[in-house]
Amino acid sequence: MNNAVREHREARDLTQGDLASRVGVTRQSINAIERGRYDPSLELALKLAAEFDSSVEELFWLE
Template sequence: MQNNLSERRTDEGLSQGELAEVVDVTRQTINAIERDRYDPSLELALKLAIHFDCTVQDLFHLPPDDRPTPSSDTSSNETVGG
């Protein structure tokens, strides 16, 4: 899963350690997420989204190859994965 956490964090002038304290994880976990080496739990993703005042899809998105093909009978116009 890809994300733009690093950009959003630096935009706010936060260090990895400061963001980690806000969402109650270790600095190493924030670092691993930013490097796409760890996919956070839904709870942590929601905490990050709430902190940055955005949706989870604004922060995290699937790479194009991993996105499921929408079924033909789906009437929804929602985009998946940002």
């Protein structure tokens, strides 16, 4: 699954640690998601979308 988490995070000048704190996960989890090594749960995907004021479909899509 592809994602645009890094682009959204950087557009808001957030560090991985900042974003992790806001959505309740570790910085390592955010790093793994951005690198495509971990697909977030539906709950986490929804939290990330809400944090970025976007839809899940804008952040994540199938290859």
